[in-house]
Amino acid sequence: MSDEGRFGQYGGSFIPEILFNSQQDLLSAYREAMADPEFKAEMLAQMQQYSGRPTPLTPCPNLSQQLGGAQIYLKREDLNHSGAHKMNNVIGQGLLAKRMGKKRVIAETGAGQHGVASALVSARLGLECTVYMGAHDIERQYPNVFWMKQLGATVVPVTTGAATLKDALDEAMRDWSSSFNDTHYLIGTSCGCAPYPEMVAGFQSIIGEEVLSQAPEVLGRQPDKIYACVGGGSNACGIFLPYKGTTTELVGVEAGGIGDGVGEHAMRFNTDQARFGIAQGYATEFLQDEQGQLLPTQSISAGLDYVGVSPILADMVKRNELRMTAARDEAVLDAFKRLATTEGIIAALESSHAVAAAIAEAPKLSRDEKLVVNLSGRGDKDLFNIASALKDAPFNDFLADYLAREKQA
């Protein structure tokens, strides 16, 4: 990153002037913290004692054999506390917020994973927590809202725009514009103004660092390729960055949605619907129309359903350090089922995108090649989505019975 938080032409800081001081404070607090061995030690201690790191690297012998090509291994971020890599970032930022003397954090959330992670870490660190969430997302992802409430967080429904993630992000920034004195804005992915992309990627880099040190024992050497799904890009940055400049090929997997049409996917690469833009505080490849209006997105996985992408990844793509591909909803569900039945692992639908790409490519590779897939989260959270996608009738009966019992009680 340059001093201005630039990654090539991407990144930077394009925020309302009112936020300039807070952003600068954050920047220097982050730099100071990262130079302080005590901070790093505390962060590692929480990552270990609270979130259960290191997460393992799991060989998938059955899946690999069935595919008949490269050997597949999973980096198990699903085993983190809260069930996803999101925890790494909220631990880092939560501790930083405390160090900066903030009493409160705000967060935006789409499916609610980052919201739950923020609420968890806030409870743990004694911070107040307000989560902005699109009213539409709240309706569809209420279980996560329920957990946030149980954790003592305040969930604010955002009704502007499409009432989804993008709007929640805008609204969180509005809150921050008037609350920055005592409030830290805890962004959930490596997007937004500097230093967020660098900072979130930095906190997430524990993923790739662990793989670097685990691979020799588990794989016998470093992997040939690493796959990660790309929403905002934090799990991808986390596993990729420590491998920058090595011979390992890095592959990002976007949400292919249901088609290539406008609003049918969330691909910010390999489509002419996306191009360089500046919005939400930073420059990156945005899905946008001719007028520069950000476009609606669609994906079976709420966590990949985002219109921008980490400037770090956009720059890496430009420099040919990263190959981007996509997986459509259908292939994702197949990958989900395949991993469950062959290896007994229930992956998040987001992570199943990365699995789908590996499943598509592994058969074409030799048995000597080794792939690591970043399993960013677990699939329990996707119960309603998966049951709906698979049209599981007994699940609906169960819900109807539950509701009938509740009405009686």
Added chain:
Amino acid sequence: MSDEGRFGQYGGSFIPEILFNSQQDLLSAYREAMADPEFKAEMLAQMQQYSGRPTPLTPCPNLSQQLGGAQIYLKREDLNHSGAHKMNNVIGQGLLAKRMGKKRVIAETGAGQHGVASALVSARLGLECTVYMGAHDIERQYPNVFWMKQLGATVVPVTTGAATLKDALDEAMRDWSSSFNDTHYLIGTSCGCAPYPEMVAGFQSIIGEEVLSQAPEVLGRQPDKIYACVGGGSNACGIFLPYKGTTTELVGVEAGGIGDGVGEHAMRFNTDQARFGIAQGYATEFLQDEQGQLLPTQSISAGLDYVGVSPILADMVKRNELRMTAARDEAVLDAFKRLATTEGIIAALESSHAVAAAIAEAPKLSRDEKLVVNLSGRGDKDLFNIASALKDAPFNDFLADYLAREKQA
């Protein structure tokens, strides 16, 4: 354990003659496996690479401070793959089943946690899996059934008796009576005929062994007391046994349910509704009526809702090596909420019993004392139960909306 699998007056093997040979085969296979360093190494490798062990020991500074007494630490079995300690046991027995050349496992399950764990490990190890589950439990715990199906397991509804766990166990034993040639019966807790109590406790002992080695670093020394909830008793055996004979006090926590009346709780100790009995293959303290009929039980947590208890624990109580206490549903919900809001950890309702007991006792102890609570599982699975207990209206609205959308689709 004696040669007959006795623990004092408890334990033993009281099974239909038809199962005698399989039981003997299992007994010797288990003894052989445990004497084989390769088996142990493979087991540890799966526990590490697949399930993410070791699980951390988490200090709870906020909770401890709020209570103003002893310092509380959690052993985080909720961070296991599948979200509970159940994984330790299914890895052990799954590998043993493979070693014995079995092609299929059967399992009984109440709330479905052991069923899901069995289905996971079966997928992982390439075993067929049939899960017996009370029809009544299926209705109430369908999400777990859904996951079992996704994992390729066959779930058989049991309609006999009260159609709950006890009946599922009976039915699994019936299956085993005709399928033992190619089938291993994967019991989910340290109950049943020999060698199950010893075997399950043995596979679970990794929990206590880890605490033994983690405590000096995290607590500065070994804990004064350890708390674990007791359903069948496997998580309790797992954390307690390595501490047998030490100065650490061991405290088991049963389901106090809603009252002390018959059928209102699942306490097998400190009640005259339970006494020595022999059923379901073994001798222990059973809740039973004057005729020796096993009694119905009740608890907010399905996993503690069991009529018998590990013979290992029954014997330890008799020998004063273990103190048994109980937590009522209401105190359990309070403990659940308290842990969530003070430490950002969403505990299973089962585990919340152990937390409740620690919360009740910690304030009476000095600040120098240190308690470890076995957090046997995470609470995500309890979404429906907790939302119902807390009468969360928006959750019901969410379900109704979901159903309406599904009907349209």
Added chain:
Amino acid sequence: MSTLQTYIKTQRESRPILLMTHVIYGYPTIKDSLEIMETLLREGTDILEVQFPFSDPVADGPTITNACHVALENAPTLRQCLADINALATRYPDSKVVLMSYLNPMLQFGFEALADTAAPAISGLIIPDLPIEQASFVEPLKAADIAPIWLTIPQMDSARLAQTLSAASGMLYCVSRSGVTGGATAFDAVTDNLDTLKQQTSVPLGVGFGISKPEHITALIGHADIAIVGSALLNAYNEAGLTQLVTRFKSLQTATR
């Protein structure tokens, strides 16, 4: 020799095989179950097997298990059960009654108490979850001339079989196949095993699990002493009541004459 064994030996002098029929005390009601018992005794069943229901009958299949759960709703007590059997048995001195249940209800009642209360109406006791190693549990019954009826299975290893045979009195309950009560059985495969057993013991052999037709019984003649019928009669009763049960009983009985 126990009364039960003497009875069987005596009967067998004039009959190719005897019939033992199974009834659950308390199913569908206590009164009904007593009526079923009396009917079978009146129709001349050689041995009446009365199952005292247990909440967790792991050796039984779905038909009997469900019936046991129904029976339990009528809150049967073992004391009353024994009293009822006693009253009945005295009226049918030509038949014998054996009790079947699981270990726990017997244990809670106490085997000493059982010995006192069950004799002389009851001449044998079957406990499918009591293994031979635990024979000491039933020791008190001997003095009351109640024969513990041990189970054998085809795959039993010789040492264990020897232990069982030496403990056996009254009769042996030879389980014809793996699985629980109520399923189908291939009877041809069973007879070889019975013949081997017969050479090793003078204790009468009863064969159970899966007998539902006269042919099944005919196939056992010359190999076993007692054909044990359980679920088949229960199914008949469930289909069309006592009349159907009697019809089924009679058709099976013809094979034993």
Added chain:
Amino acid sequence: MSTLQTYIKTQRESRPILLMTHVIYGYPTIKDSLEIMETLLREGTDILEVQFPFSDPVADGPTITNACHVALENAPTLRQCLADINALATRYPDSKVVLMSYLNPMLQFGFEALADTAAPAISGLIIPDLPIEQASFVEPLKAADIAPIWLTIPQMDSARLAQTLSAASGMLYCVSRSGVTGGATAFDAVTDNLDTLKQQTSVPLGVGFGISKPEHITALIGHADIAIVGSALLNAYNEAGLTQLVTRFKSLQTATR
């Protein structure tokens, strides 16, 4: 000196303070929004601030944000917006029009193209998410005499303020408080800050955020050159249409005469 600045200086010779009013192009329809603009120009607004809507207006509060989303459903294009403003502005030469939007729509249109198309109707441009470090983006506008209108905030450190003042032309947009558009403001606290600023620059000072009553404007006289009214007029329009907007405008306007 830019046309905008000259205009403000000239007007201020006879007026204690000027009024800048805000309209969203396309809200509630394109036609209606043009009618609102024309009405305000006709009623004599000094400066008309036209916001070209953006999908993600992070510096705006709920009223304006919602209006922008409604406006976007009418698929406004920047080209047509500029053409419409051009047509309007020529008919009201006594007022000035400034454009407000976010960076991305401008960027996608291109600042060169903007310079070509926006002049002469547009004399200033406000982009709240364009920081002063990135001033080079708006460089092309200078030649077309479109003044970039930079924002200042009370807490700005002196170096950054100096940088902003040296880049400023046309006017400065002085944000009166933290937060987004549309909330309440304590105006007394603001004036000190404005006075300090006035000593450092000759560029006219506009004050925005939270002006909804004539008293607010009166309080600014002697401290600022332009009172900027945004959400207040939009709220009036949403409450009771154009008539209410005119009433509100007039009541505010009296404070500027």
